[in-house]
Amino acid sequence: MRAMVYRGPYKVRVEEKDMPPIEHPNDAIVRVTRAAICGSDLHLYHGLMPDTRVGHTFGHEFIGVVEEVGPSVRNLAVGDRVMVPANIYCGSCYFCARGLYSNCHNVNPNATAVGSLYGYSHTTGGYDGGQAEFVRVPFADVGPSLIPEWMDEEDALMCTDALATGYFGAQLGDIVEGDTVIVFGAGPVGLYAAKSAWLMGAGRVIVIDHLDYRLEKARTFAHAETYNFTEYDDIVVQMKKATDFLGADVAIDAVGAEADGSFLQHVTATKLKLQGGSPVALNWAIDSVRKAGTISVMGAYGPVFSAVKFGDAMNKGLTLNMNQTPMKRQWPRLFEHIKAGYLKPNEIITHRIPLEHIAEGYHMFSAKLDNCIKPVIIPGS
Numbered sequence: 001m002r003a004m005v006y007r008g009p010y011k012v013r014v015e016e017k018d019m020p021p022i023e024h025p026n027d028a029i030v031r032v033t034r035a036a037i038c039g040s041d042l043h044l045y046h047g048l049m050p051d052t053r054v055g056h057t058f059g060h061e062f063i064g065v066v067e068e069v070g071p072s073v074r075n076l077a078v079g080d081r082v083m084v085p086a087n088i089y090c091g092s093c094y095f096c097a098r099g100l101y102s103n104c105h106n107v108n109p110n111a112t113a114v115g116s117l118y119g120y121s122h123t124t125g126g127y128d129g130g131q132a133e134f135v136r137v138p139f140a141d142v143g144p145s146l147i148p149e150w151m152d153e154e155d156a157l158m159c160t161d162a163l164a165t166g167y168f169g170a171q172l173g174d175i176v177e178g179d180t181v182i183v184f185g186a187g188p189v190g191l192y193a194a195k196s197a198w199l200m201g202a203g204r205v206i207v208i209d210h211l212d213y214r215l216e217k218a219r220t221f222a223h224a225e226t227y228n229f230t231e232y233d234d235i236v237v238q239m240k241k242a243t244d245f246l247g248a249d250v251a252i253d254a255v256g257a258e259a260d261g262s263f264l265q266h267v268t269a270t271k272l273k274l275q276g277g278s279p280v281a282l283n284w285a286i287d288s289v290r291k292a293g294t295i296s297v298m299g300a301y302g303p304v305f306s307a308v309k310f311g312d313a314m315n316k317g318l319t320l321n322m323n324q325t326p327m328k329r330q331w332p333r334l335f336e337h338i339k340a341g342y343l344k345p346n347e348i349i350t351h352r353i354p355l356e357h358i359a360e361g362y363h364m365f366s367a368k369l370d371n372c373i374k375p376v377i378i379p380g381s
């Protein structure tokens with residue numbers, strides 16, 4: 001079969017790989033019909049995720065058709081159209097029993113620190129991902145769901161991570177009616193978080209980025225107020241001015257460890273590797289909320305030390321909520337919102353790319369070329 005493979009930082013290509021076999025009675029093999037590239041894949045692509053091995057296939061956002069099932073799979077049959085959540089999880093451990101699917105204890109040798117995702121390096125278990133013609137789906141009775149008849153396939157694809165994560169980001173903001181919410185980052189996660197914040201009662205939603213075409217999308221798709229941080233000496237001061245000098249009630253970090261905006265942080269993090277990433281957006285979030293406000297961190301950070309303004313967070317009495325998203329836990333509400341027309345997830349998809357051209361897709365999404373917001377990959381085309 002054809003599959004995307006990692007060859008080293010900034011190098012991916014499509015290669016011939018063996019078909020994934022059923023390795024466990026509860027596995028399924030899924031023929032991928034649509035996959036997507038996530039901002040998280042860019043951290044792998046840039047070589048920033050530990051233990052990303054040459055030959056690994058990325059891709060934790062995908063939908064497809066069941067090709068084969070192991071002998072103990074009960075909930076799926078060959079030919080079913082399925083959406084597969086980005087997390088791999090057992091469904092029955094201490095954490096899964098509490099809905100913490102992204103913190104499953106049974107699917108990754110590094111499980112005390114991190115759960116598991118498809119195609120997300122050996123740090124999260126080394127499972128090959130869905131940017132390929134076929135993918136092995138472990139715990140096939142637990143993760144995948146049938147795509148509802150009424151649901152657009154690309155809306156289903158967005159539920160497998162980006163939309164679920166934006167929605168989760170807003171949830172972890174503990175938004176109460178009338179709150180002012182600042183979202184850092186106007187990528188797919190930030191756009192969905194901004195849109196979801198309204199659904200949770202926000203009175204005002206502000207989105208910050210430095211890419212004007214994405215801020216334009218934040219205005220049209222998420223009806224947000226927008227600020228380009230490069231246009232202000234200090235975006236935090238600007239946020240104070242915009243919020244009666246109190247600060248916002250909630251801030252959502254939808255940027256993560258590769259944030260732009262501070263040369264010093266960039267050099268110490270990305271170039272010198274003195275810290276696990278550049279926490280510029282997280283620090284702006286800490287500084288932009290009022291005392292006793294809430295921060296929700298959806299952006300990805302490495303496990304090691306970063307110069308986060310933890311003292312300020314402590315002294316201000318902030319609540320910091322964060323996690324990798326337990327995707328499927330969000331689905332019942334997302335399905336309702338999509339069916340009712342409150343959410344139209346596929347509106348942020350900008351590119352549809354054949355699998356054979358995925359290297360160009362990574363380059364375009366990474367360098368933010370051609371007004372790219374969300375690239376979808378089509379195997380077999």
Ligand SMILES: NC(=O)c1ccc[n+]([C@@H]2O[C@H](COP(=O)([O-])OP(=O)(O)OC[C@H]3O[C@@H](n4cnc5c(N)ncnc54)[C@H](O)[C@@H]3O)[C@@H](O)[C@H]2O)c1
Pocket residue numbers: 038039040041042043161162165184185186187188189190208209210211214229254255256257258259260261280281297298299300323324325373
């Ligand atoms: N928690 C989870 O389960 C989960 C799931 C999906 C993605 N993520 C993470 O969420 C983050 C966003 O993902 P995405 O797909 O939207 O990525 P993306 O790369 O498309 O978007 C990131 C956006 O942040 C902007 N940005 C950079 N520095 C900034 C700053 N200092 N302030 C404000 N904006 C800034 C960029 O210009 C870009 O538009 C990534 O770190 C990704 O790894 C986490």
Ligand SMILES: [Zn+2]
Pocket residue numbers: 038039040041060086161162
């Ligand atoms: Zn992702």
Ligand SMILES: [Zn+2]
Pocket residue numbers: 089090091092093094095096097103104105106
């Ligand atoms: Zn589990």
